[in-house]
Amino acid sequence: MSEHIQLSVALCRIGFYKCLQTLCCTAPPSPRPEYDVVCIGLSGAGKSSLLSRLCNEISNGTVPTTGFSIKAVPFENAVLNVKELGGSETIKKYWSRYYQGSQGVVFVLNSATSDEEMELSRSELHLALQHPQLCALPFLILANHQDSPAARYLPEIQKYLELQPLGQGKRWVLAGSTTNNMDAVKESFSQLISLLEEKEVQLNRI
Structure with a gap:
């Protein structure tokens, strides 16, 4: 419960900071569109x-997210404000409380993990794809750690996750990823941005 309270307090602080930024800052707005994206997945994904790496942060070791973090990830044609939610059991049950306002979803799974962990990832992905606040949003599903010898191939992962029947009528991209090939990761995010732009155009037409 204490971790949930910490999450709520941190979220309030971020909201307050954004309000101050809007009221006090005189800098011109970014010419690139910004999209709010939620990033979920089990711990270790x-x-x-x-x-x-997308933010060009240099670190000797990445500490797992215990609550959530927000990063503004710049791309050539857009900025993604990515809210990453921790994947531990104590945090995972509160994921849905932080979906509001999301315009897209990044789901990361470890493609080299055990069958049991893959089953858990599939369950969480299915819940996200069917959640009322996420079901109409574009998804980027990253099968991470593709550089591991134990990594499953993408066609196998797509079949195992049942993406064809479950994702029918939805907008999603499944891509492999590894920190050793960030160009490919950026290309995958570019595909997500294209889906976000399509959604924005559709909303403007309504």
């Missing part, structure tokens, strides 16, 4: 490492 590699969410923090991927996001840190």
